[in-house]
Amino acid sequence: MRYSGVMGQRQPLPDLWLLSDARNDELLPRALRGLPRGSAFVYRHYHLDPRARRARWDELLPLVREGGHLAVLSGSDDEAVLWGANGSYGPPEAVGDAPQLLRVAAVHDGHEIAHANAAGADAAMLSPVFETRTHPNAVPLGPEKFHALAALAEMPVIALGGMTFERAKELGWMRWAAIDGLALKQDS
Template identity: 50%
Template sequence: MARCYSVPVPNRHPSIPHLWLVSDARNDAVLEQAMARLPRASGVIFRHHHLSDGPRKARFRAISRIARRRGHLVVLAADVATARRWGADGAYGAPARLAQGPALLRLVTVHSHQELAAAHRARANAVLISPVFATRSHPGGKSLGVLRFHLLAAHARVPVIALGGMTRATARRLHTTRWAAIDGLSGESDKSPTA
């Protein structure tokens, strides 16, 4: 019976990268090295909420230059108008935050069927279904697991990116090629819980 949930999520939008490195205070010191290890044309989600506006914008510009030299897309955790103003390739966040604004790549985080429907209304180009597995970002938090991830992903009308506890090993376990991580793509062991 478990085999019926091991079908890979279809690749209906090949222009959406398969791997996404998510920036955070935890991986800032190794961010450049992590981007260099990503396959060309991967994605970087720039969060860096630990910085105030000026330093955050300066760090975003530095990371964007490096990422673009490697052919990576750079998406800013912000509303769509701010992402466009900063020169990002897209915006990342909750459906309500991304529902308005100019045409730009939208990556929307979802945790439930209700949020998935809201992501569709917000013109999401892809959804990050989270958290699939236990993460360091939210210790003790409830995760979806393989079955609930696939049940939710089956209702998505856009590409699905797995987030939460993702490493190369958990991506294989999940039977997906599209995934995002903080630690799992920053040089941490595949055996440790990641974000």
């Protein structure tokens, strides 16, 4: 992993990753406070216009920092640096070369994993593992295909798509991300 993190020190990747979405926006402050210290937050909020998107980021960032979480912005490396993020998130072809950032590639198949490998991504978020409300018509990978694809990655893989604590145990995968599975849980 190329990402060096704060003060140039190598940082381990968090196990839990909360992704933002229009449907969990109201719950984000509580969800961020409920995450274990040192988790990660991927800010997407594609539903907002650019000005409102930045304003919501600025509201949430202090909570992310209070929890000692990584702040990852869905967007370009330049935008992530400008916004004060720890990392960028996007398709493998958009993985940049900013050594101060954690670069997370969103992948769905072997072709995209190969692109993430070639781009030198620091992590890959592989989805959808299980049925998910985000992509109701997508065919989920399921545990067997997920593990086969994850084995192709030359970087740590984060499971996404219908993930919950129970599903992570079922999958046998400790590094995972969710929208509803973390934002909607009542207690940490």
